[in-house]
Every structure is written in C-alpha cells, then in structure tokens.
Amino acid sequence: MAIIERPATEPVVAPTPTPAPIVTPSEAFGTFRRPVETTGWRAWVFTVDHKKIGVMYGAAALFFFVVAGLEALLIRAQLAGPEGTVLSADVYNQMFTMHATTMIFLFAIPMAAGLANYLVPLQIGARDVAFPRINAFGFWCFLAGGIVLNLSWFLGGAADGGWFMYQPNASVPFSPTNGVDFWALGLQIAGIASLTGAINLIVTILNMRAPGMSLMRMPVFTWMILVTQFLLVFAIPVITVAFFLLTFQRSFDAAFFSPAAGADPLLWQHLFWIFGHPEVYILVLPSFGIVSEVLPVFSKKPLFGYPFVVFSGIAIGFLGWGVWAHHMFASGLGPVSVAVFATATMAIAVPTGVKIINWTLTMWGGKLRFTTAMLFAMGLVVQFTIGGLSGVTHSVAPSDTQQTDTYYIVAHFHYVLFGGSVLGFFAGFYYWWPKVFGKCLSERLGRWNFWLMIIGMNLTFGPMHILGLQGQPRRMYIWTTERSGEGFFNLGFWNLVSSIGAFILAVGVLFFLTNIVHTHRKGAPAPLDPWDARTLEWITTNPPKEHNFDRVPTVSHLDEFFHRKYEDVGEGDAHDLRAVATAEEVLAAEQAQADAQIHMPSPSYWPIVVAATLPVIALGIIYGVYIVSIVGALLMVFGIFGWAMEPGTAPDSDFDPSPVDDGGPTTELVRSE
Amino acid sequence: MSDAATLEAQVAHDDHGDHGGHGGNGAGHPPTTTGLSHNKLGMWLFLGSECLLFGGLISTYMLYRGRASENLGPDQIYDLPFTSVSSFVLLMSSLTMVLAVSAAGRKDVRNVKLWLTVTALLGATFVGGQVYEFTSFYREGLGFTTSLFSSSFYALTGFHGVHVSVGIIMLLAVVGMISRDRIPGDRAEVVELVGLYWHFVDIVWIVIFTLVYLIPA
C-alpha cells in the first residue's frame, strides 16, 4: 500500500518487479509484522485504503439491499390476496421487522457510508481519510453487526417487534425468542461503525481539504455528508442508551420498560425517536447531496442557489432534532406537546421545499442530457416531492391520528426513502461507476433499470396511499375481505396492484445487477471524464491511484474542474463559455507537478481483529455465557493495544528500497506490488 | 459503551502520518485545514457524542428516580459525605491531569509519568469508592433489579464508572508506553488527548453528582 515515488534523473519503467516493502522485525511496532500484500484477499481484508473500504461498504450494502428486497417480496406475496398463506403470522412479523431494519441499518446507512468513504476524500482533494484504520474498523463493525443481526434467522427466529421495537411488546414475556437480543446487540455493533465513521468523516472534511477549498467551495455531496455525520454523532449515542436499556431489560432482568414495575413504556419511544427522526435525515441527506452533484453536471449549469441548498441542508439537520414526537401523535402526549411538534414538523418542510425548488431551477434554462444518472436524479425530485407532500398532510396532527400506522404512512416513507434515498443512490451508482471501476455502466440496461424501478415503485407504493386512507393498518399479516369494501378503492384490488408493482420493482433491480455483470465482462474502459463533470474527484484517473492525486489540486472555484475546462469569454453581461482544456490536459498538468514523495497509511491487522471480538462479546451476552463475553473483551483489549502501538504509516525504514536522493521528481510511480 | 469508549484509545493513538499529502514528510503534524490536529478534533467529536450518551442515561434516571421500593429510595440510601469525598478525589485528579499535560508540553518525561500515575491512582480511588458504595447499597438490599430507581441509578453511575476505569487503563498504558518509548507520533498530544477525555469524565461526574446526589428526590 505504501507508495514510494522513486525520484530519478530520467523516467524509467521499473525493469523488474520491485520487491515488496519489507517490515523488518526489529523495526516493527506492535505485536505482529504488518501485512504487506497489495493483491489478493489480504489486500482487501487488511486494507486501510478509503477506496477499497468504500467499495466493500458498497458491495456489502448492496447484498443486504437484495436480502431486504427479497424480504419485501415475501411480504407483498403474503398480502397480494386476502387471508394470505405464504407466511405464518410469526414469520411475517419477523419479516417486516427485518426488512425495515436491514434496509435502514444495513443498506441505507452503510451505502451512504460507502459512497462517502470513496468520494469525500476525492471531492476535497485528500489522499485518504483522517483515521484510516478506524475507517477499516468501522466497516468490519458494520459487517459484524449485520451478521449478528441476520444470524438470528438461523438461531431460533429473528426479532419480531417491528424496527421501532416498541416496549413492552419486545420484552421477554411477549417476545420470548432471542431475536430481539440479536437485534439489539447487532445494531449496537453496527452503531459503533456509524459513530466511528461519522467522527472520521467529519475530521476528514474539516481538516483535510485541498488548499483553497473553503467550506463554501465544497461540493454539495460532501456538505450533505458532513451534516449527516453530525447527525450520526449525536443520534447514535441516544439509541445506544436505548439498546443498552433494552439489553439490560431482556438479559439482566431490569425493568426499564415494564409497566408492572412502574415503568413508562413511552421512555423507549422517546429515546427511539430522538434517534429515529434524525435517522430519517441521515438516510435521505446523502442522496440529496448526490442529486445536487448529478443535476448540475447534466444540466451544464452550477447548482442553483448553492448557499441556499447548503444552508437548507444544515437547517434540516437542526430541525430534525425537534420533530421526533411526530411519530407519537397518537401515543397520548398532551395537546400542547403535540401542537409544538406538529408546528416544528411543518417548519421542516420549508428547507426541504427549498431543495426541491433549487433542483428544479438548476435544470431550468440548462442544457439537459438524459443519461441514466440524470434520470434517477430527476426521478428523485419528482418522487421525493410526493413523499414530502404526503408528509405535510400528516404533520397536521389531528389528521395524522387517522393516518398513522396505516398504509398511508407506509406509502409516505417509501416515497421518501425509496424515492429519496434509493433513487439518489442509483443516480450516484451510474454517475460514479466509471470513477470507481473505470467502466461506464450500460446506458441501455440503465434505462430499463430506471423505468422498471420507477413504474414498479409507483405501482407498489402509490396504491398504499389508497389502502391507508381506506383504513388498512400496517403490520398485519393478513387482511380480510370483510373490511376491504367493494368500490373502486377496495383493498383487494389495490393490494394486488401493489404486490405486482413490487415484483416489477424487483425486475428493475435485477436489471441493475445484470448491468454490473455485463459492464464488467464486456464494458469498454471509460473515458477520463465521461460526463463533463464539475468537481475535484474527476481530476484523477479512473479508478484513482492509491494515493488519489499525484499532486493535491489547488482550488480556486466552486466546481473547480469545470472552471479549469471552460472559460467565459463573453464581455459584460454577455456570456460565451468556451472549452479551454480537455480533462486529459487538466490531469496532465496536475501530474506534471506530482509530489516527490507520498506516504500512504499502511495496512493493518488490528481493525478486523478488534471488530471480530464484538460479535463474540454479543453472543456471550445473548446466551448468558458470560465467560465467552469476557474472553472476547480481553481479546479486544489485546487488539487495541496492538493497534495503539502500531504507527498509522510504517516508518521509512520499513520500506525497501529507500528513496534515493537525486535531481527532481518524476511522475513515474513504482508501486509496491 | 465500553466499546466506543475504548475507541478513545484508538483515536488517541491513530497516527495519521502524512497521508493528508500536504507536503509533509512524516515528521510532526502536517498542516490541517482547521489547524487542529485530526486526533484532537476527533476526540472533541467523540466527547460531544458522549454527552448525548450520558444525557440519555441521566434522563432515564431523572424519570425513574422517584420510583423506588420502600426504604430504598435515594433519600434513604445515599451516603452523602462519603460520595462527596470521593467526588473531591476525582476532581483533584483533574488537577493532576493538568500538571501531566503541562509537563508533557515541557517534554518533562519524569513529571509526565509521575502525574499520570497520580491521576490514575486518584481515579482508582474514586472507582474503589464506587465499588464500596455499590457493595454497601447491595448489602442494604438495593440490587440492580430491585426497582426502577436502582436500575437507572446503577446504569448511570455504572457507565460513568466504566468510563473512569477505561480512563485509568489509558493513563497507565500511556505511562507504560512512554517508559518503553512505544508511542508512535506526538507524545505530548497523546497525553493531552487522554487529558481531554479525563476532564470530560470528571465534568460528567459533577453533573451526575449534582443531579443524583445533591438534589433531593
């Protein structure tokens, strides 16, 4: 991983494979010699490279997306007709619990983390993140959490209390399997990933920007990631407390949520939603960032009202803390609290509306190219608007008491989360695929993917508005003809439509997976700048080198890359943009001034070792075999000491050959392969 | 939270080297955009997050403080003079921590080790006091599951105790690593980071002591 630039008097191609950098035992800190492989599985498992970690996040999140999607299909299969028999009540309850949990914690959060990991350093002109090993640790925690969570399927049944896990329904007498224990501890572990990842990304963004990149020159994606990570830093500890209390309740007989002991079950709801509502913005803001990148590129215009978009993102972040009780309008809060939270909820619609308006105005007067990425971004604008507006209808608290816990809410948040988060991610996939993998995804398959997903999602979630207003509650494993009516809006027809829609949606996703395979088998290498992009991540090769930039670019504009390619030669108010440099020329100019010596952080065993101890501790607690937990904890302490004593970057002496002094840098990089 | 708390150690010791690529060559800190080192900024964020963790636990305690079983409520059970003394000990450890940080700034290795050790001892005294307190409460019949009050009391103060214990481990580890010259990166900064954490844990205790012990239920 360590990259040594070998200064030489004349450019040379390394005649023989360069020996791998050797860590001599006498020089090595820590307990083991550090890993040195740069190929094969070890290169991934022990990596601290933000790009590799980003790809692993993405791949794992996509896997969980498919898993949770299959769970959704089972749910829709069960509900396609009255008195469904595909799933039993018990399995159905597990299914919707795990569908939501997986989509939120194992798909949306890590997918955003993956994109952020990969792209934020590139967008701000950094060579890695601030804490590369913590970054790797975060990924392994997320994976460990996901595994613990899903292990429950095979060990007596998954959690069955809904993703909101209301108490006391999720306490032992009412949910006697270990499912909820796996759930609480699995998410606890995944929470560590989110917390460490958030700290890491905030420090990276605040501290590692390229020269000239002031905060108001940062790409909006990076901005939204910054806001999201602040939300995580403050939201995760609250749910951590809730999970601890739940674990104490279930595994150690405390009574935090037992009404019999005088406890107030609403405590759980408050803790959960103080986390849970910021969480909604955690899920959707990264995608807002993505479309704020994609729309300008394919409109050939800067984002309309950049500061407004940034500040509305920050405003959403702040207001997101003051609206949690709108999930509890029916829970028996007093009318005054309800009024306060209802009003705050309406207020949050303002910055959200600002974003929609700005995206529309970005396209207004542009020169639009309807690539797949652009289609997904525009899809987000339209679909999210529907979700946002239905959100306004139940910010009206009295009206919400009719709609809450019905399918109307299911419709609402799927328009927000699928129409917002997921479409945004897909816009990002198509837009950044060439950056990450060096090949463009097929546009032809992409269009199929887009249209099937859009049609599928509207058929799936659109009818749910009707179902909800017709009084079909959520989380019911069956519905009956007795309560479904007979008119045009009868539940039977629209449930069937919704189920058909779900399968169309699934076919859309299948096209995406096919596209990946197709592209990697047959795709041609992507051009350096396939989209005529605007931001810093494109001033490097596709995929980027391990050290990202040969020289850290100096930034003098918002949309730096665009301004290096184009100049406005019009006089006065007239404007006339002319291309002054190709992307290749811009990159060549950067490479011509490559830095003489670049040390990259070195791979390490410790992140995965420490992360691997967490499930051990968790399993010990779940099964009440505390000795296992203690052994796990000791291993963790051992791992942390190993970690602490290992320098982030192996010292110079660890590398061989050592750099020779000489007359000037070259762009020839010798990799330690 | 012990997992997250131990990350503290990692944050403190994660040497960011020069991968920021701002032209540094590995010696000292490369310039950062804000001027704060990565480690320090990361530590502040971590502590910000910890505020919410204790906020959640304190809220739980405040909600349940009145829900005690007979004769085992806060007013009956607390030994205020004893806890005041151990609180004072913990506060004093912040002072010795300041001395350690200042010695680190002067590169006075001997005094760094001395004051870090003293801080750890004071912290250990506090934790010892807490163990004694818990034991005597338990003997009086206040178990973890006795009442909502006891559960939330033990959860809150227990979490704090774990934080102090992790701090002690970190202090001693730093002493050991300084002795054997095993600290990668900036030694003074490592001491300062541990100091930040330690002061935070002390401040949290002041809040807990006030809300839990001083204000009558």
Add this chain to the structure above:
Amino acid sequence: MLAVGAIAAVTLTACAEDAPQDTWQPEGENSTRIHNLQWPVFAIAGVVGLLVFLAIVWVVIRYRDRGQPIPKQSHGKPALEIALTILPALILVGVAVPTVGTLMALAETDDTECSVNVYGQQWWWEVEYPEQKGCGGIDREFVTSGQMVIPTGTKVLVSGTSRDVIHSWWIPALNGKKDMVPGRVHTVRTQADEPGIYAGQCTEFCGLSHANMRMEVVALDPGDFETWKANQLKPYAAPEEGSIAAEGESAFISQCARCHVVDGLDDGGVNAPEQFVYSRTAPNLTNLMTRNTFAGATFDLLTDECRERVWEATPEEFGERYLEGVTPECLNEVDLRAWIKNAPAMKPMYTDGTKLGPTDGRSRGMPALGLNDDQADQLVAYLLERN
C-alpha cells in the same frame, strides 16, 4: 402523472362507499373536525405537487440538449430564492393555525355525557361500563367485549389502558387513534351521529395476532340503548335442567371458567384480570349472543346472511335488527364450534406449551381444549342462551 394520480386518488377516495374503515367518511363529531381540517391540506398538497410536476415536465421538454450553447454559469438569484423560501413558509403557517385550533378542540373532554372504559389485551378489547349518572344512568358496572355500544348523539368519554402491551383504539368513522398504554390512562372523545355499526382495528403493533385484533362501535338511538343496557344487566338465567345447555353449563365450569366469566354463574376461582403481565382472563361471556362477533371481533357470530342484514341496515332499521342478537337460526355455528375445539388453528396465539417459559406456562390467547363433539355441542347450546 403521479401528482395527478395522487390528487385523483385523494379526491376519489372520498367517494368510495364500501370500505368500513375509510378515513374519509366521518360519521361523528371528532372525525368530522379532522376531516374538515385534512381535506384542504390534501388539496393544497395536491396543487403544489402538480406545480412541481408540471415544472419538471416543462424543463424536460424545453431544455433538453438540442445543441444550444452552454448556459450561463449563474449561481442563483437571491431575491427569487428568498421569495421561494417565504412562500412555502406562508402556506405552512396557513396550515399550522387551524391545526393547532383543531388539536385543542379535539382534546376537550369536559363536555362528555357518558363514560366507557376500554382495556386492550392481546388480542381483544374489553369494554367496561362503570357505575355513573351518564349514559342514561348505570347503577351496576358491567363489561362486554369486542363491541362497544353507545347511544347516538351523545359525547362519550372513552378512557382506555392496556393490560399487556401497547394497543391503539381506532374507529376511523368516529375518532382518530389513541394508543392505550399499560400503566397510563388515555382518553378520547367519541360520538356517533347515526345508529349503525362502525368498524375499527387495533393499530399499534401488538404482537403475533395484531392483524386479528378488531373492534366495533355500535351506536343505538337512546331508546334502543336503554333496552340493550337493561338486557346486559338482567340476572343470570340458568339453563333448564336436563337440557343440553345444562350439560353445557357444567362443561363451561370445568373447561372455560378458568378464564371466562359469566356474571352470576358461580364459577369460583376466576381472579380479577392481572394487570400488566399477560392475558390471563378472557372475554366476559355473560351476554355473548348480544354481540355479533367474537375472538377480538375477528369472527362473526352471525351467518353471512344475518350479518348482512345487520351491517347493511339503514339507520332506522338498525337498532331493531341489532337488538335481535344472535338467534339459533342466525348462529354461525361452524366458526364457533371450530373455535371452541381448536382456537389456535383459527387465530395465531401464544399457546404452545413448550414456548411459555417466560410466562410461567400460561398461554396468551385461547389454547386448544381438545373437546369432543358432544362437549362442543353442549357448550354451543349453553352459549346460545347467553343472550
């Protein structure tokens, strides 16, 4: 397309007639207040959505890349931005003011004239009529389950709690949801304008059979309500000696009385409901045949034909037909017998003895009793007289 669809859906929903839980057909004061607030908000949302959608369509048509020059790299127009921020804010203020007003009006309960208590339990509702001057005067407390009967035109204070997990009381045509939380008492005002049967469902996820926890409010005009009430309070009538029903009484005492109460029957050993823990008691069956559903309002006690006669009755006919109760000709014997013999096969419940460790072996829900056909006959005969 979508926005239009959404608006169409929203407006047309109001016209649908046959969904018993339609939230857009208010039949009582609270629900009407809610409805008067919600439809304008839906309309505004629909218009805004339509505008955004039209703007996008316009952009797609007008600004697609036809080789036009690269547009000016303008970063926005602050005046326009501010205007477009204030506009939605103003709309929302317009929504917020009536919202708060309605909220306060809905929370008002001082004007109620009749008080009924509900207890949520996995997975049915108990309805309790406490002693009071309201409701035309009740001098002895009595309980029923599944169906709450109220007089029309009367504001009824429903106070509720739960005996185990959180449930939610919701009769869409009459009132919005109110969670019923163990350890707390929540109130909601309810009132029905016309005689009729109003369907509802538990809407807070409450475990295994959440989908099978339903309830109904039956509104009778005050005269009919008095008749119903008097019937509920009539003394226990033992079955004629030597009849099948009399054998049913002893079968009931040996098989059912552990959990089910029939007022006046000397059962011995049925305790008061154990709060908070899990269901131990089961629905009171004193006047089972005056209700037309059972098992959490999940199954009909009436045959399809008879059921239709009641549910489809006009407000004028309704009272009389409801008060007929379940006659032997109208009894849905198939479901009732099946339930008596093997309840868990019909409705998922926690009755598997191997998984009841955490509840000391006590089941939540009705276990399979393993009765033979004769016993079932006897019980059905006995229950038929509980009218």
